[in-house]
Amino acid sequence: MKPKVVILCGGKGTRLREKTENKPKPLLSIGNYPILWHIMKHYSHYGFNDFILCLGYKGELIKEYFIKYKNRLCDVQLNLKDGIETIIQDGNPAENWNIIFANTGLETNTGGRIKKIEKYINEEYFFLTYGDGLSNVSIEKLEGYFKQKGKIGVITGIRPQSRFGQITIEPDCIVTGFKEKPLLNDYANGGFCVFHRKIFDYMDDNCVLEQEVFEQLVNERELAIYKHEGFWKCMDTYKDYKELNEIWDHGNPQWKVY
Numbered sequence: 001m002k003p004k005v006v007i008l009c010g011g012k013g014t015r016l017r018e019k020t021e022n023k024p025k026p027l028l029s030i031g032n033y034p035i036l037w038h039i040m041k042h043y044s045h046y047g048f049n050d051f052i053l054c055l056g057y058k059g060e061l062i063k064e065y066f067i068k069y070k071n072r073l074c075d076v077q078l079n080l081k082d083g084i085e086t087i088i089q090d091g092n093p094a095e096n097w098n099i100i101f102a103n104t105g106l107e108t109n110t111g112g113r114i115k116k117i118e119k120y121i122n123e124e125y126f127f128l129t130y131g132d133g134l135s136n137v138s139i140e141k142l143e144g145y146f147k148q149k150g151k152i153g154v155i156t157g158i159r160p161q162s163r164f165g166q167i168t169i170e171p172d173c174i175v176t177g178f179k180e181k182p183l184l185n186d187y188a189n190g191g192f193c194v195f196h197r198k199i200f201d202y203m204d205d206n207c208v209l210e211q212e213v214f215e216q217l218v219n220e221r222e223l224a225i226y227k228h229e230g231f232w233k234c235m236d237t238y239k240d241y242k243e244l245n246e247i248w249d250h251g252n253p254q255w256k257v258y
Contacts, residue, residue, distance in 0.1 A: 005043045005048050005052070005126070005129070006126055007053050007054065009055055010057060011025065011057060011131075013132075015238075016238055023058060026132065030253075035235055038256075042258065051099045052120055052121075055103050056108060059101070069094055073094060100117075100120055112203070112206040114209060115204065115207070118197075121200075123197070125196045132236065133234045134233055134234075134255040135192060136230045136257050141226075142194060143194060145226045146194035152223070154193060155226070156189075156191060157226065190232050192228075230254070233255075
C-alpha cells in the first residue's frame with residue numbers, strides 16, 4: 001500500500017482573521033479552488049491519493065466542501081418531492097481521492113493532532129504537510145531521500161524570503177546597492193515531511209511537533225532535511241493570500257506540477 005498523506009488543517013489562521021472569520025484557512029481560494037485542493041492535487045500528481053485531514057477550527061466546512069464536491073462539478077437534477085439528486089452530466093469527474101476527516105480538536109497542538117490519527121496509519125511511513133503551504137517540491141524525490149537517509153523523519157528545508165530589502169555598503173558607509181527581499185541563507189521548515197511511524201512514540205495527546213518532538217529527534221540524530229531550492233510559499237497573511245492569487249491570475253503558478 002502507498003503511504004497516506006496527513007494534512008494539518010486545524011489552525012485558526014489568526015493572521016488572516018479578515019478571511020478566516022467565516023471559513024478555515026485551508027478553504028481560502030486560489031483561483032477557483034481552496035489552497036487545500038491545490039496541495040492535494042500536488043500529492044495526487046505523484047500517485048498519492050489517500051489523505052487524512054486533521055480538522056479543528058471550522059472543520060465541518062472542510063468536510064462539507066468535499067462531500068458536496070462532485071455536485072459542484074457536474075450538472076445535477078433534483079426531484080424536490082423525493083429529495084433525490086441525480087448527476088446527469090459528468091463532464092468533469094471528481095478526483096480519485098480517499099479522504100479521512102479526523103476531528104482532532106479545536107485547541108490541539110500540531111503533534112497532538114498527528115498522535116490522534118495514529119490509528120489510521122497502517123503503513124511503515126507517511127507524508128505530512130500543513131494546509132497553507134504550496135511548493136513545487138518533487139514528492140517522488142522526497143520519498144526516495146527519506147528511504148536513503150533511514151531516519152525517523154525528513155523535513156523539507158526551504159530558504160524563506162526576507163521581509164525587508166537588503167542594503168550593501170562599503171566600509172565608509174557608502175551604499176553600493178540594494179537587494180529587494182533576498183532569500184535568507186538559513187533553512188526553515190517548509191512542511192512536506194516524511195515520517196516513519198516510530199514518530200508516534202515521541203508524541204502525546206497535545207504536544208507541539210515543531211518543539212518537543214523535533215527536539216527529541218534532533219538529540220537522537222533522527223531528523224534529516226531535504227533541501228529544496230525551488231518554489232515555496234505559505235499563505236500566512238492577507239498579503240500572502242493576495243500574492244498567491246496574483247501568481248495564479250498571471251497564469252504561471254510554479255506549484256502547479258499537475
